[in-house]
Structures are given as structure tokens and as C-alpha cells.
Amino acid sequence: MNQKALIGAAIGVVVAGAVTLSTLFTVHQTEQVLVVQFGKPVRVITEPGLHAKIPFIQNTISFDRRLLDFEGRSEEVILGDQRRLIVDTFTRFRIVDPLQYFQTVGFGEAAIRARLSSIVPSALRRVLGNEPLLSVLSEDRARIMAEIRQQVNAEARRFGIQVEDVRIRRADLPEENTQAILSRMQTERERVAREARAEGAEVAARIRAAAERERTVILAEAQAQADIIRGAGEQEAIRIFADAFNRDREFFAFWRSMQAYREAFGEEAQARLVLTPDSEFFRFFREIPKDVRAAEAR
Incomplete structure (x- = not known):
């Protein structure tokens, strides 16, 4: 009897435990x-x-109830300036209405990811289709991403989820466009380099012209100053010669004749003179000035 009671009690505990669990x-x-x-x-x-x-x-x-991540596949998008861009995005969302989520999607995450795989690219194409490439690569990118997030959230709200963020993880140009853009960039850089070289050559020409003009002015001023100094020196020399000549004209004439004899008959002289013996050039060979005789007498 006790054994049956124990078995019954054990079964009751098991049933109670199962009911409780x-x-x-x-x-x-x-x-x-x-x-x-x-x-x-x-x-x-x-x-x-x-x-x-x-x-x-x-x-x-x-x-x-935590933030969930969704990484979309790479999408090729045509921008507002008709350029093509390959974009990778990631989305962060959370389930805010489990009832609506269950009624529209189910209870797994795979279904909502399938919905987002069509919602996010559609919003991405709608927004980027009105934006040029420079806007996507500039500070306007934050505004563009906010607009994409708003559109994605508006569509995803009917599934009981709230999109917290949509970001562009990577944006690349297609390979053929990349080569074309690189060629255009190289051409543009070469054009800028040519302009820089032309501007440099123009500046160099101006500097050389200014230096040449300054050199000409300096040389002209130096030549003028030299002519003035030379003229003053010649004037002083003439004055000295004149004073010497006026002091003793006969001796000055003798000295000048001696200078002429030295130049005409010196070792380095190459000239030949054809003169008569009574020529005035040989006057001092025939007679000695009085001053010279007086000097010899002393």
C-alpha cells in the first residue's frame, strides 16, 4: 500500500513538474x-x-529586442550625373512590434532579411539616382544616408521593425569607369602641370627681363660715371701738361721729342722712317737746348 502511494506521489510530482514547466x-x-x-x-x-x-x-x-544587422549584396546604382557606382550597404534594425512582425513576416529572421534585401536597394536607387558623384563623396553623404534611412524605415515599419541606421560601407566605380576616370584625372593633372610650367616660364621670363633691364641700367650708369671720371682725369692731365709746358716750354718740347725717339727707335719699335736730315723731327740731334747745356755745365 505504501509502495503504491509512493509511486502515485512520484507520478503526481512528475505531472506537477511538467505542468509547472x-x-x-x-x-x-x-x-x-x-x-x-x-x-x-x-x-x-x-x-x-x-x-x-x-x-x-x-x-x-x-x-x-537588440539591434540586428543586415548586410546587403553589392548593388550597381546609376547616379544623377549618369555615372555608375557599385555600393555595399549595411542596415541596423530592431523588432519593435512582435505581433505585427509575426503577422506579416513570421517568427524567423530570414524572412525579414529577404524583405530588406529588396527595400534597401530600392531606396538606395531612388535617392542616389538624384545625386551626383561629388555629393556622394562629400559632406552631403550624411544627408543622403539620412534620406535613405527615412525611406527604408517608412517601408519597413509595416513589418513591425524600426530601422536605426543605413550606411554605405563601400562605394566603388566599375572597372571600366575607373580606368576612364583615371585617364581623365591623368589628363587633367597633365593640363594643370602644363599650366604651372607655362606660368613658371612666364614668371622666369619676367624676372630675366627685369634683371637684364637692371643690368643694362647699372652698366649704363657705370659707363657714364666712368666717362665722367675719365673726362675729369683727362682734364686734369691736360691741365698738368699745360702747367708743365708753360713753366718751361723748351724743356717740355725736348722731353716730348725724347719720348718720340724712344717709341720710334726703341727695341720694340717696328716702324721705318724716311726723313731728310734737316727734318724738324731730328732737331734735337743737331742742337742741345739751353736748359740741358746749363744742366751739363753744372
């Missing part, structure tokens, strides 16, 4: 739970802690 459940702080009864949603539990449900009739479906 089927009744009580825990909601983690990173989760939100949807209680369904025969496949139909009954209530949403967002508060973490211990909760209860009808055992064996109601079930729970957990949804992550």
Missing part, C-alpha cells in the same frame, strides 16, 4: 515574447522576468 517561462532582458494559442497570437510580453501561460495550450515565440 509548461506553465511558467522566463523572459530574458534581451528578448520579447509572443504567446500564441493554437497558432493565434494572444499577448505580447516585453517585461523581463518569470511569467505564466496556459499549459499545453499556449506556446511562446521569442524575438530578439
Whole structure:
């Protein structure tokens, strides 16, 4: 009798435990739970802690309440200036309405990722289709991404999710466009280099012209100063010769004749003179000036 009572008590404990486990459940702080009864949603539990449900009739479906990531595939987009751009994006979203999410998507994340794989590229094409390449690569990029996020969020809200951010991870030009742009950049750089060289040559020509003009002015001023000094020197020499000549004209004439004899008959003289013996040039060979005779007499 006691054995049957123990077995019954054990069965009761097991049944009670099973009922308890089927009744009580825990909601983690990173989760939100949807209680369904025969496949139909009954209530949403967002508060973490211990909760209860009808055992064996109601079930729970957990949804992550944290930020979820979605990385889209590379998309080729035509920009507003008709340039092509290959864009990689990533999206961050969270489930804010588990009931609506369950009714429109289901309970898995794969379905919402499939929806986002069409929503994000569509918004990306709509927005970037009105923007030039320079805007995408400039400070306007933040404004463009905010507009894309707004459009994606407007479409994704009907699935019970909220899009927190959409970012362009990478934006590349197609290979054929890259080569064309590189060629244009090289041509532009060469044009700028030619302009810089031309401007440099022009500046150099101006500097050389100014230096040549300054050199000419300096040489002219120096030549004028030299002519003035030379003229003054010649004037002084003439004055000295005149004073010497006026002091003793006969001796000056003799001295000048001696200078002429030295130049005409010196060792380095190459000239030949054909003169008569009584020529005035040989006057001092025939007679000695009085001053010279007086000097010899002393």
C-alpha cells in the first residue's frame, strides 16, 4: 500500500513538474515574447522576468529586442550625373512590434532579411539616382544616408521593425569607369602641370627681363660715371701738361721729342722712317737746348 502511494506521489510530482514547466517561462532582458494559442497570437510580453501561460495550450515565440544587422549584396546604382557606382550597404534594425512582425513576416529572421534585401536597394536607387558623384563623396553623404534611412524605415515599419541606421560601407566605380576616370584625372593633372610650367616660364621670363633691364641700367650708369671720371682725369692731365709746358716750354718740347725717339727707335719699335736730315723731327740731334747745356755745365 505504501509502495503504491509512493509511486502515485512520484507520478503526481512528475505531472506537477511538467505542468509547472509548461506553465511558467522566463523572459530574458534581451528578448520579447509572443504567446500564441493554437497558432493565434494572444499577448505580447516585453517585461523581463518569470511569467505564466496556459499549459499545453499556449506556446511562446521569442524575438530578439537588440539591434540586428543586415548586410546587403553589392548593388550597381546609376547616379544623377549618369555615372555608375557599385555600393555595399549595411542596415541596423530592431523588432519593435512582435505581433505585427509575426503577422506579416513570421517568427524567423530570414524572412525579414529577404524583405530588406529588396527595400534597401530600392531606396538606395531612388535617392542616389538624384545625386551626383561629388555629393556622394562629400559632406552631403550624411544627408543622403539620412534620406535613405527615412525611406527604408517608412517601408519597413509595416513589418513591425524600426530601422536605426543605413550606411554605405563601400562605394566603388566599375572597372571600366575607373580606368576612364583615371585617364581623365591623368589628363587633367597633365593640363594643370602644363599650366604651372607655362606660368613658371612666364614668371622666369619676367624676372630675366627685369634683371637684364637692371643690368643694362647699372652698366649704363657705370659707363657714364666712368666717362665722367675719365673726362675729369683727362682734364686734369691736360691741365698738368699745360702747367708743365708753360713753366718751361723748351724743356717740355725736348722731353716730348725724347719720348718720340724712344717709341720710334726703341727695341720694340717696328716702324721705318724716311726723313731728310734737316727734318724738324731730328732737331734735337743737331742742337742741345739751353736748359740741358746749363744742366751739363753744372
